Amino acid sequence: MKALVLSPASRLREVCSDKCRALLNEHFDVTWNETSRDYTKEELAELVSDVEVMITSWGSPSLTDDVLSKANKLRAVGHAAGSVKNLVPKQIFSRGVRVFSAAPRIALSVGEYCLAALLASLRYLPVLDASLRAGQWRELGLKGRELTGSTIGIISASSTARAFIKLLAPFQVNVLIYDPYLTEEAAAGLNARRASLEEVMSCPIISVHAPKLPATERMLSRELLALIPDGAVFINSSRGSVVDEQAFMEQLQSGRFFAALDVFEKEPLAADSPIRSLPNVLLTPHIAGASVQGHLSLMEEVVKDMIQGLNQENSAYEVNERMWEVMA
Amino acid sequence: MKALVLSPASRLREVCSDKCRALLNEHFDVTWNETSRDYTKEELAELVSDVEVMITSWGSPSLTDDVLSKANKLRAVGHAAGSVKNLVPKQIFSRGVRVFSAAPRIALSVGEYCLAALLASLRYLPVLDASLRAGQWRELGLKGRELTGSTIGIISASSTARAFIKLLAPFQVNVLIYDPYLTEEAAAGLNARRASLEEVMSCPIISVHAPKLPATERMLSRELLALIPDGAVFINSSRGSVVDEQAFMEQLQSGRFFAALDVFEKEPLAADSPIRSLPNVLLTPHIAGASVQGHLSLMEEVVKDMIQGLNQENSAYEVNERMWEVMA
Known part of the structure; x- marks a missing residue:
């Protein structure tokens, strides 16, 4: 399954443990972001045509209708950050894309x-x-x-x-x-x-x-x-x-x-x-959710959970349309 | 049983709840400190000849050998404060006086x-x-x-x-x-x-x-x-x-x-x-042990415990000579 990790190395150092990197490589054919920055929406739209799984975090561009309309094979988004609302529009659910968010971590x-x-x-x-x-x-x-x-x-x-x-x-x-x-x-x-x-x-x-x-x-x-x-x-x-x-x-x-x-x-x-x-x-400057250990386990937790969800097993982090309405 | 409460009203407001005052009056013939300050050692020595129970707290004078030698009927001391070491000399135990300390509270x-x-x-x-x-x-x-x-x-x-x-x-x-x-x-x-x-x-x-x-x-x-x-x-x-x-x-x-x-x-x-x-x-200025609720329950807790101890029931706060050696 083809996975695209949107975050550049500087962000991955904070949110992706070595174990997570190994887990992603083991389960997916991963394309890593080799640039030193986040993609623009335009760049992302160019990259998504054969992507089945997207891994996002802080700084990732919003998955606009334009991006989603080009991501015809997209099955799941795993978001290693807080609120998923700025990342995915509500319409993502009607496209049959499953959304997993590490916010509970x-x-x-x-x-x-x-x-x-x-x-x-x-x-x-x-x-x-x-x-x-x-x-x-x-x-x-x-x-x-x-x-x-x-x-x-x-x-x-x-x-x-x-x-x-x-x-x-x-x-x-x-x-x-x-x-x-x-x-x-x-x-x-x-x-x-x-x-x-x-x-x-x-x-x-x-x-x-x-x-x-x-x-x-x-x-x-x-x-x-x-x-x-x-x-x-x-x-x-x-x-x-x-x-x-x-x-x-x-x-x-x-x-x-x-x-x-x-x-x-x-x-x-x-x-x-x-x-x-x-x-x-x-x-304090809006840091309640920020911690070294918390951040470093975000991507690992949401990737593990997403793999379970895609395998029809229990998922703790999946977000559906009804939840999206009332969540932060 | 005659009890002497050594602390003046200003201290009792902090460490003696209304319930504790009622408890003391119920179980003992209490002499309260009606002065607006702690007793001196000399004043205390004058007061102790018929005292069987003493209730002390921060500011109470040390129970020196001089005081203890005049307190011939003394059976127990209940200390509503931290360390009991500055209050009672080790020799108090050989006089058969039982010591109860609210330090664990x-x-x-x-x-x-x-x-x-x-x-x-x-x-x-x-x-x-x-x-x-x-x-x-x-x-x-x-x-x-x-x-x-x-x-x-x-x-x-x-x-x-x-x-x-x-x-x-x-x-x-x-x-x-x-x-x-x-x-x-x-x-x-x-x-x-x-x-x-x-x-x-x-x-x-x-x-x-x-x-x-x-x-x-x-x-x-x-x-x-x-x-x-x-x-x-x-x-x-x-x-x-x-x-x-x-x-x-x-x-x-x-x-x-x-x-x-x-x-x-x-x-x-x-x-x-x-x-x-x-x-x-x-x-912080040595305040780890200081809190409104903690202080206000000190005398009540030690008085309750001392009453149990004097009734040959289980006591959680009694201090013996061996403990005195290694305690704070």
Whole structure:
């Protein structure tokens, strides 16, 4: 079976392990991208006429209708990166092309980020570190909080939320989830219970995992943001667009709760954004899903899964049209 | 039974819950410290002649031989704080006084700190936060690391190490422990295996939990510190004296690994300590064991346990002479 790997060597070093390279060569007649950059759409259209499997990652050009119309033998796309939406149009499914996305592997890194950010926020680690660097010792008089036994509100039972919830197991926390698609049984399977958005936003710890969709645009409105309790920790590792950023900024400026923010409405965050100087935030540049180990296993995981799927075996990473509609 | 609570109201607000106050009043004829400060040794000596149970905490005066010689009816001391060593001399045991220490409850806060510091270090959270505050986005080009699947070296199987190890359960880590008192069976019970100090110091993640004892003074020598692998994360939440600080500073200045340091040889850390300006450290002012919830449950936990012990029931917090020798 003819496979085309779209990513150049510089990207493969990050996302394709030696084992993955061997796996691809073993199962496919592979054409590697020997240029030092990603293909343009035009170049790609020239290359696809006999390709049956495409392996993509960050930087790969979108599989436009133009490209797909020339890829008559294409059976599957394996995407070794996050969101598959910018890569493949919804129409790909009606062409009978199967799509596999390694996004669930990224969820583990996001889950670890969420626990890191939560514990660091509860214990004021970045605030204390900055204070010690400024020559202080305990002048701030801050006393941290334990996570054990807390109540955590989760917005959207996405793969990142599930990865986070798994890591919370030893802390004996009480987990509430708002997700319009989650059944009571599925919630119980996560050792959680379903709750309204209002209930979740009233928890002392809140973690946002909602995908970027028209329905989630500014879903966390001024009214809902006002429900965040004093002393709470609010974590956003999903998308800035989910939050009414202006109303959120006003809440943050009151200093009444702490927020760990990895995502922003506009990225990169404006250099003069007032959010950069707030004392009650932990800021990171949209890195929740990024880790050395996570990235290096992406292509291997999605290729393995795609091979299983093409062999009519169970696949964990296949995306269908219905999922495409509601996913990040 | 007559009980004397040594801590004034300002301290009790932190360490004595309403439930604990009720518990004490229910089981004992309690004398509360109605002054607005801790007693002096001299004042204490005046108060103890008919006291059978003493409840102490941070700030309580040492139970010197002079005090103990006047406390002829004393049966038990319940210490709602960390180390009991500065409070009671070893000779207390030969007087037949039983000692209960809430230190194991503090271990949970330390365990949470260790996981917080570890995950925050692996993901460079304080470094990235400072970078965003300085107007940057991804200029540092840092990619974090996952904890899942890592190998962790633990120095001393203390109560804080055990609390930390419990929280690591979902991460499927490989735990090596150096502890001269730990049996192979006890290590297996912690899902860990025993290892030499050299092996532990060669792990990609190292966490120090050794108590301050003559035998642990600068135990982490220049030679052992040189074993720390490049890219490692080294966490010290026990005592600064365990590490040869000068040799450690030289290792840190090479920038080849990251350290989360909550304790230092001299505390408070000197305002002009060069450690304060290193980029590869996360600094906190000896707060690993301090948390709102942890402190507020200290007296309740030790009083409950002491009541059980005095009733010849199982006690989790009683300290005997042999333990006193090797504990922090």
